[in-house]
Amino acid sequence: MRDLYELYPDFNINTAAEQEALLAHDVVVFHHPLYWYSAPPLMKQWIDLVLAFGWAYGPGGTALRGKTAFHVLTTGGPEAAYQPDGFHGSTLAEFLRPLERTMTLCGMTWLPPFAVHGTHRKTDSELEAAGSQYARLLEGLASGDLQVADLKSMDLLNDAVPLG
Amino acid sequence: MGDLLLQAVVYLAAAVICVPVAKKLGMGSVLGYLSAGIVIGPFLLGFIGEEGKDIMHFAEFGVVMMLFLVGLELEPEAFWRMRRQVLGVGSAQLLGTAFVCAAAFMAQGVEPRTSVAVGLALAMSSTAIALQSLKEKGLMGTAAGRQSFAVLLFQDIAVIPILALLPLLAKTPATVSGHDGSYLSHQPGFVQTLAVVAAVALVVAVGRFVVVPALRVVAKTRLRELFSASALLIVVATALLMEKVGLSPALGTFLAGVVLATSEFKHELESDLEPFKGLLLGLFFMGVGASIDFRLIASEPVQVALLTGGVVAIKLVILLGLGKRHGLSLDQNLVFSLGLSQVGEFAFVLFAFIAQLGLMDQALAGTLMAVTALSMALTPLLVLFHERVIQPRLGPSRAPGRAPDEVEEKHRVIIAGFSHFGSTVGRFLRANGVEATILDSDSDRVDLLRRMGFKVYYGDATRADLMHSAGASDAHILISAVDGLAETKAVVETAKRHFPHLQLLVRARHRFDAYELMDLGIKDAYRDHLDTSIRVGVDVLRMLGHRAHSAHRAGQQFREYDEAGLARLAPLRHDMKDYISSVRELIALQEQLLASDRGREPGSGDHAWDSEELREVLGKN
Numbered sequence: 001m002r003d004l005y006e007l008y009p010d011f012n013i014n015t016a017a018e019q020e021a022l023l024a025h026d027v028v029v030f031h032h033p034l035y036w037y038s039a040p041p042l043m044k045q046w047i048d049l050v051l052a053f054g055w056a057y058g059p060g061g062t063a064l065r066g067k068t069a070f071h072v073l074t075t076g077g078p079e080a081a082y083q084p085d086g087f088h089g090s091t092l093a094e095f096l097r098p099l100e101r102t103m104t105l106c107g108m109t110w111l112p113p114f115a116v117h118g119t120h121r122k123t124d125s126e127l128e129a130a131g132s133q134y135a136r137l138l139e140g141l142a143s144g145d146l147q148v149a150d151l152k153s154m155d156l157l158n159d160a161v162p163l164g
Numbered sequence: 165m166g167d168l169l170l171q172a173v174v175y176l177a178a179a180v181i182c183v184p185v186a187k188k189l190g191m192g193s194v195l196g197y198l199s200a201g202i203v204i205g206p207f208l209l210g211f212i213g214e215e216g217k218d219i220m221h222f223a224e225f226g227v228v229m230m231l232f233l234v235g236l237e238l239e240p241e242a243f244w245r246m247r248r249q250v251l252g253v254g255s256a257q258l259l260g261t262a263f264v265c266a267a268a269f270m271a272q273g274v275e276p277r278t279s280v281a282v283g284l285a286l287a288m289s290s291t292a293i294a295l296q297s298l299k300e301k302g303l304m305g306t307a308a309g310r311q312s313f314a315v316l317l318f319q320d321i322a323v324i325p326i327l328a329l330l331p332l333l334a335k336t337p338a339t340v341s342g343h344d345g346s347y348l349s350h351q352p353g354f355v356q357t358l359a360v361v362a363a364v365a366l367v368v369a370v371g372r373f374v375v376v377p378a379l380r381v382v383a384k385t386r387l388r389e390l391f392s393a394s395a396l397l398i399v400v401a402t403a404l405l406m407e408k409v410g411l412s413p414a415l416g417t418f419l420a421g422v423v424l425a426t427s428e429f430k431h432e433l434e435s436d437l438e439p440f441k442g443l444l445l446g447l448f449f450m451g452v453g454a455s456i457d458f459r460l461i462a463s464e465p466v467q468v469a470l471l472t473g474g475v476v477a478i479k480l481v482i483l484l485g486l487g488k489r490h491g492l493s494l495d496q497n498l499v500f501s502l503g504l505s506q507v508g509e510f511a512f513v514l515f516a517f518i519a520q521l522g523l524m525d526q527a528l529a530g531t532l533m534a535v536t537a538l539s540m541a542l543t544p545l546l547v548l549f550h551e552r553v554i555q556p557r558l559g560p561s562r563a564p565g566r567a568p569d570e571v572e573e574k575h576r577v578i579i580a581g582f583s584h585f586g587s588t589v590g591r592f593l594r595a596n597g598v599e600a601t602i603l604d605s606d607s608d609r610v611d612l613l614r615r616m617g618f619k620v621y622y623g624d625a626t627r628a629d630l631m632h633s634a635g636a637s638d639a640h641i642l643i644s645a646v647d648g649l650a651e652t653k654a655v656v657e658t659a660k661r662h663f664p665h666l667q668l669l670v671r672a673r674h675r676f677d678a679y680e681l682m683d684l685g686i687k688d689a690y691r692d693h694l695d696t697s698i699r700v701g702v703d704v705l706r707m708l709g710h711r712a713h714s715a716h717r718a719g720q721q722f723r724e725y726d727e728a729g730l731a732r733l734a735p736l737r738h739d740m741k742d743y744i745s746s747v748r749e750l751i752a753l754q755e756q757l758l759a760s761d762r763g764r765e766p767g768s769g770d771h772a773w774d775s776e777e778l779r780e781v782l783g784k785n
Contacts (some may be wrong), residue, residue, distance in 0.1 A: 009716035042713075 004042045011045055018050040019063065027128075027141060028069045028108070033119075034076075035093045044096075047102060056106040065107030068148050070114065070157065071096060072134065078118040093155065109148055114157040131162060136161040174211045178204045179446050182379055192300050194293055195544035197446045201453020209366035212454055214571055220451030224509060225403070227292045227445025229437055231320070231414040232399050234295065234313065235421020236430055237304075243422050246314055253311055255319020255487055257504075260285035260482045265475065269324030277333045278523045283515035284326050286475055289412065289504040291316045293543050302638075307492055308499040315483075315504060320415045322358075323510060327410075327517070329680065334521040356410060363409040367402060367416060371423030379429045383607040395436045398424075409469055428610045428622045431603070435623075452509070456537040468531060471536045476546075480505045480577055498554060502546045506539040574635030578666075579643045580625030581654050582613060585692065588620070600643075601634050626654035628662040642666045649677045656684050679734045687718055688727065698723055718758065720751045725754045 002021060008014070020026060032039050039047075050056075055063050059124055073092075081087035082095075092113055093100075100110045112138060115129045116122070137157055140146035178200035186196030204211040206554045210220070238246075245678060266283030270276055276490065294312055295304075303309045382394050399417050406416030424433065461468045480501050487497035512533060519529040577593065577600040579586050585601070593600055604610050613620045623630045625646065636659070644655045652670060659666050672678040672689035681689040698719045705715035729750045737743045 005713040006712060007712075009712035009714075 004046055005040075008042065011042060013042075013046055013049050015049050015052065018046065019052075019055065022050070022067075023063060026067055028064075028067060030069070030071045031073070032071070033074045034092075034095075039071075039099065047099075051102065051106055060147065062107065067108045068111060069103040070111035070162045072114045074116045074119045076118070076120050078121075079115075082115075082117070091155065111148065111150070111151050112154050112156055133158065133161050133163055171212070174204055175447065175450060178211075178450065183446070190553045192297050192544050192547070193446070194296050194300075195548075197449030198453040198541050198544070201450035202456060203453075205454030205456070207456075207458040207667055208440075215219070220448060220455060220509075220512075223444050223448035223451055226441055226448050227509065228403050228413045228417050229444060230292065230295055231440040232402075232417035233434060233437060233441060234304075235418040235423075236425050236434055238422055240422055246317075247758065249314040249490075250318050250321075253490060253666075254315050254322075255488055257315050257482060258287045258319060258322055259282075259631060260486075260753040261479055264478050264482065268474065268478065278518075278528075281330055281333055281514075281518045281521075281523050282504070284330075285511045285518065285532075286479075286507050288319050288508035288510045288514070289316060289479070290506050290508035290540055291320070292448055292509060293506060293540055294503045297544065297547055298499075302571075303499060306496060306499070308487075308496040308503070311487065311490065311492065311500050312503055317415075317418070319508070319510075320412050320418070323412045324410065325414075326514070326523075330514075332523060334523055342589055351522065359409045360411055363411065363416070363418065366405070368423050371420050375424065376427045376429070379427075380607050380611060383429070383432075392436045393433060395433050396440065398433075416444060418600055425609040428607075428614055428620055431621045431630055431633045432622045435627070438629065438633065440754050448509070452537050452540055455533075456541065457530065457534045460534050461538070461756065464531070468538065471531065472535045472542065475507060475535060476505050476539050476542060477767060479507075489740070495555060498550050499547075502541065502550050505546060506543040507536040509536075509540075511536045574638045575599050576640045577601070577643065578603065578625075578631075578634055578636060578639050578641070580604075581644065581646035581651075581671075582620050583647060584619070586643070587613070587618070589643055589645060601639070603630070603634055605646075626651065626658050627696065628658050631658060631663065635730055636663045636666060639663075640665075640667060642668055644668065644670045646671075647673075649673065649680060652677070653680065653684060656681065656686060660685070673729060675733075676737070678730060679737050682731070682734045688733075694723065696727065720760060721752070723755060729754065 002018070004013075007087060030039065030043065032043055038044070051064075052061075054061050064107060075082065075092075077087060082090070082092050084090065090093075092115055103110050114134060116127070119127075122130075137146070137160060140161065141148075146160055154160060179197060182200035182203065182508075183193050183196035186199065187193060203209055206212065239693040262280070262283040264283075265286045266276075266279040269279035269282055274282070294316060298304050298309050298312060304313070379391075379394060382390050398420060402417045402420045403413035406413045424430065483501035483504055484497055487500045492500060515529045515532050515536070518524055519526055577598060579590050579600045579602045582590065582602050586604075590600055590602055602618065602620045603625045604613070604620055605622070605624045607622050610620045610622045621634065623634065625631060625644070642655075642659050642663070644652055644659075646652050646655055649672075652672070656668060656670060659668055668686060670681055670686050670689050671679055672691050674691060674693065678689040678691055701722070702715045702719040705718065706712050710718075733743065733746055733750065736746050
């Protein structure tokens with residue numbers, strides 16, 4: 001767990017430390033609220049600096065090849081708003097396309113996001129339930145009960161660990 | 165005594181009147197001094213007569229000093245890199261010019277021995293005139309400047325073998341080589357060579373191991389005149405030693421200058437000797453002006469004019485060819501060639517010597533001396549002609565200040581004061597590839613920092629002359645990091661008065677010092693503690709559980725408000741009651757602003773989208 005706004009309050013990201021952390025893990029999860037249909041600024045800065053040419057992509061840029069990446073995000077709007085016929089007119093997967101391409105260009109396997117929708121109107125117990133749902137997803141990935149290949153085709157990773 | 169004072173008044177008044185007039189007319193100071201000499205000389209006002217020559221002999225010491233100063237600006241590595249240029253261009257110029265001049269004289273039916281001797285003398289150029297013009301126009305760092313210097317340096321070295329060679333040309337071996345005061349002139353050759361090598365080694369060793377520690381002791385007395393005396397002592401002693409072993413004093417002091425170029429006293433020595441050098445050179449140029457024999461010129465005007473024109477033309481053509489072969493652009497080549505086209509002051513000595521050896525009669529010697537003086541007076545006019553007529557036609561992109569081969573040798577940043585504050589700034593800049601010229605007036609600290617590998621110069625940044633030799637005229641930024649308020653104010657005042665183009669970044673110990681500096685027109689003084697104290701505050705916020713990014717932004721915001729408040733409080737500080745109530749008001753206002761930033765403006769936190777507020781608003785709908 002690397003809390004970027006806590007680690008780098010002045011946006012001065014330690015690229016070497018971040019790359020080291022990436023090398024030490026197989027699955028990279030980006031936690032963030034959806035800000036204007038994208039990641040918050042420090043996360044974008046992280047992508048710009050850490051996923052370096054010649055390291056993550058380009059000639060010799062193979063450091064991340066074969067790893068898995070996905071986003072865990074919260075949205076203000078309800079799930080129904082993120083549908084082709086909903087308020088925003090597109091799905092989360094569509095909004096995340098630039099980020100998806102960023103990760104696949106680095107040779108990573110891209111999974112659909114795990115999303116907690118409508119956070120502004122969620123009760124505490126509903127948030128608790130979403131938390132434990134997410135915990136089951138992580139446990140399944142770690143134990144091998146959930147296979148990356150099976151998850152790729154889903155709309156949201158929430159579907160892999162349905163609420164009880 | 166009265167006579168001496170009268171003489172001094174004549175020379176000084178002539179200089180004070182003629183030089184500014186020449187400058188105003190766009191001519192260099194050299195032409196001003198020369199015309200001053202002509203005016204007070206025996207043929208116009210007659211204030212000075214034959215003693216003009218003696219004055220000139222004495223004033224030649226200005227050339228010696230100038231070479232010392234040139235050496236100071238040339239670090240040993242830079243000098244070593246020049247060696248090929250000195251040997252290549254220098255020897256080609258000297259031998260080529262001597263050969264062509266000698267051939268021309270022989271063609272006129274002059275005896276071959278005399279022709280060779282005269283040719284060698286005419287090949288010399290004037291260090292005083294060439295370097296003074298180059299320095300005055302700031303062209304020393306250009307390709308033309310470096311090449312000119314290489315040629316002049318070679319000529320200075322060549323003087324020794326030429327003096328040794330001339331007696332061999334004489335029909336009867338010379339009985340005396342009277343003009344040089346060398347102890348060794350009657351010794352066998354190898355003893356002389358040995359003495360020369362020993363003297364050079366002595367200059368290097370003493371310069372490195374005796375002079376610098378001695379200067380440290382002198383600097384500690386903080387008596388400025390004592391330092392000037394030491395500087396003069398170095399130059400005079402070196403010149404004396406060189407004269408005694410038969411080397412050129414100018415060459416010796418140049419060497420001493422190079423040895424001291426890496427020492428911390430470089431700028432201090434420069435600024436102490438600069439006025440002496442300037443005065444002596446001025447005196448020298450006036451002597452040249454006064455010694456132009458107008459009666460002789462009037463009696464054979466055609467011959468003198470032809471000779472002068474011919475010699476200058478030969479020198480010019482050879483120099484232009486050399487410049488072209490060594491890749492100078494046309495503009496730079498003209499600066500180089502015109503600057504060196506005169507016959508130098510050393511020719512006066514050589515002509516006298518040649519006549520003494522019986523190689524030519526006094527009449528010819530007199531004519532040649534007149535030619536030499538005229539050619540020296542001609543140079544500033546030729547340079548002026550180049551600047552006004554030729555250069556504008558070459559187009560602005562070729563102007564010397566912008567020539568592509570121009571090398572910026574001075575740093576753009578000067579740091580005054582290298583205590584903890586200044587050294588942190590300096591280290592940061594150096595880590596980012598920005599070299600700064602560093603001055604500090606504490607000689608112990610300079611010594612220590614030098615041993616730690618910092619290139620620090622001993623010098624007082626409140627002195628305009630010292631700032632000038634540290635390159636303040638060419639620098640862009642001056643950082644004042646000196647300790648006390650009085651010293652800081654003095655640095656600021658000097659800089660504002662003499663170098664108004666400099667951007668000033670000034671350290672203040674606290675807000676009361678900052679107020680004083682604001683009165684001097686410094687808008688943002690850098691208070692010693694401000695950033696550090698805010699950093700402590702930010703860290704405390706983090707330890708108390710605030711988000712790091714929120715704390716960081718709060719710190720930045722606080723500093724902004726505090727600096728804005730400083731400007732508002734500055735004019736109120738003299739009335740304590742007024743000041744205190746204003747401070748209270750302002751602090752209250754700042755806190756209010758910071759608090760409302762947190763509340764009203766979500767952007768000041770790390771979450772651009774404040775959930776609490778959104779919930780609140782959405783909840784109401």
